[in-house]
Amino acid sequence: MEAVAASVIAVLGTLLGSGVTHVFQRRASDRNEQFARDERRRQEMLDACSAYAGLLVNYRRALIHRWFFAHEGRTDENEAEIRTRSYDLRSQAQEAFFRIQMLSDDDALVALAGEALDAASVVHKAVGRPDMDTRRDISRDAIHAFVTAAGGRIR
Secondary structure, three states: HHHHHHHHHHHHHHHHHHHHHHHHHHHHHHHHHHHHHHHHHHHHHHHHHHHHHHHHHHHHHHHHHHHHHOOOOOOOOOOHHHHHHHHHHHHHHHHHHHHHHHHOOOOOHHHHHHHHHHHHHHHHOOOOOHHHHHHHHHHHHHHHHHHHHHHHHHH
């Protein structure tokens, strides 16, 4: 009878140990999966924000070039090409903005991204050089504000 009791206790101990091991391994696996998901999401957001900021800078530069072409009478380039380039860059920037909207759950960051695009979009509508300088500075500051906020949230 003692042998049977010892065998039952051994089997129950083995089952209990196996169950506890399973629970701890499952928890560790869940934590690792969550960490991997968070890291992928962080990396995707980092890629989206850096691509967006780069596109904004290029879009802004194209609009500034467009303004100088129109207001300083530069004739070394084709106006249609300059305008088409600015339209293409705007489309690319909007696509990148949509990606940020889809990835981010931070409404303040999305708002800063939108403000940066809006600020860059009106640079070429300046009336006179002082207005151009002001719009250029505002758009630069908006882009920097977005980059700073994104960097702080992604880290």
